[in-house]
Amino acid sequence: GENVEQHPSTLSVQEGDSAVIKCTYSDSASNYFPWYKQELGKRPQLIIDIRSNVGEKKDQRIAVTLNKTAKHFSLHITETQPEDSAVYFCAARDSSASKIIFGSGTRLSIRP
Amino acid sequence: EPEVTQTPSHQVTQMGQEVILRCVPISNHLYFYWYRQILGQKVEFLVSFYNNEISEKSEIFDDQFSVERPDGSNFTLKIRSTKLEDSAMYFCASGTWQDGGEQFFGPGTRLTVL
Numbered sequence: 699g700e701n702v703e704q705h706p707s708t709l710s711v712q713e714g715d716s717a718v719i720k721c722t723y724s725d726s727a728s729n730y731f732p733w734y735k736q737e738l739g740k741r742p743q744l745i746i747d748i749r750s751n752v753g754e755k756k757d758q759r760i761a762v763t764l765n766k767t768a769k770h771f772s773l774h775i776t777e778t779q780p781e782d783s784a785v786y787f788c789a790a791r792d793s794s795a796s797k798i799i800f801g802s803g804t805r806l807s808i809r810p
Numbered sequence: 811e812p813e814v815t816q817t818p819s820h821q822v823t824q825m826g827q828e829v830i831l832r833c834v835p836i837s838n839h840l841y842f843y844w845y846r847q848i849l850g851q852k853v854e855f856l857v858s859f860y861n862n863e864i865s866e867k868s869e870i871f872d873d874q875f876s877v878e879r880p881d882g883s884n885f886t887l888k889i890r891s892t893k894l895e896d897s898a899m900y901f902c903a904s905g906t907w908q909d910g911g912e913q914f915f916g917p918g919t920r921l922t923v924l
Contacts, residue, residue: 730911734853741901741915742853787853791911796841797855797866798913 700725702790704801712809717775719804721788724769730791731764731771732798735784742787742800746773775806783808812836814916816902822922823892831887831919833902842885843903843913844877846870853901859885892923 701724711717723731729750734742748755748762748771755762761774775782788801815834823829835842844856857867859877876888885904889896899920903913 732912739920741917743915744912747912796905796911796913797843797858797868798845798853799855800853802852 700728700790700792700799702788702799702801704788704804706804707802708805708807710807710809711778713778713780715778717773717778717782717806719773719786719788719806721771721773721801722769723771723790723799725790725792726766726769728790728792731762732789732791733760733762733773734787734789734800736787736803737784745786778806778808780808780810782806814902814904814914816900816916816919818919819917820920820922822924825894825923826891829889829892829921831889831900831902831921833885833887833904833916834883835885835902835904836914837883839904839906839914841865841905841913842877842879843905844887845901845903845915846898847901847918848898856887856900889921892921894923897921897923 704721732747733745735745736742746757746760748764759776764771785803785805787803789798791798817832842859845853847853855868857871858865874890878886899918901918902916905913
């Protein structure tokens with residue numbers, strides 16, 4: 699089955715700087731890669747997603763890239779703000795079923 | 811905007827007791843899921859449900875777990891005899907292929923087994 703690895707587990711950046719979180723997946727048939735932001739005690743919130751027919755997607759300060767050949771995908775947050783502090787999860791959807799396989803999470807802290 | 815709802819928000823139970831966690835998926839969704847998240851860990855898939863039957867389950871979803879859609883709106887997760895290690899946040903999610911596969915998560919039920 700699908701396995702998603704995520705790095706780093708913690709990330710601290712200065713407010714205004716960029717943050718990058720990287721993930722790899724194992725199942726080459728996976729075709730949907732969502733990213734979730736989770737605040738303490740809350741549900742995972744979808745912030746952006748990318749499908750396997752696209753290499754890059756951007757939404758304001760957030761961008762995702764996908765390298766299907768290498769089975770890598772990354773989240774880029776530019777001009778970070780204090781409200782970006784949260785745990786971020788990458789994920790992949792199994793191609794045959796619809797379950798979502800999550801990475802282990804990255805705790806992002808924005809230093810003022 | 812329609813949302814997935816879950817009740818209760820927090821359930822405390824004694825080891826060995828049965829618990830039922832309830833979810834109301836978004837009304838036009840056809841696929842339903844349960845996930846769990848042990849404190850500080852990642853979200854893990856438990857089970858998916860479509861057309862009134864389980865479509866897939868993980869190895870976590872053993873004989874102690876069951877799911878049901880008792881009526882047209884509710885989707886429940888039952889744990890027959892809770893263990894300490896069942897303590898976690900349980901998230902229900904629903905989706906439809908028409909949304910391109912996005913799953914909408916409920917706010918979760920925090921289950922504490924004493």
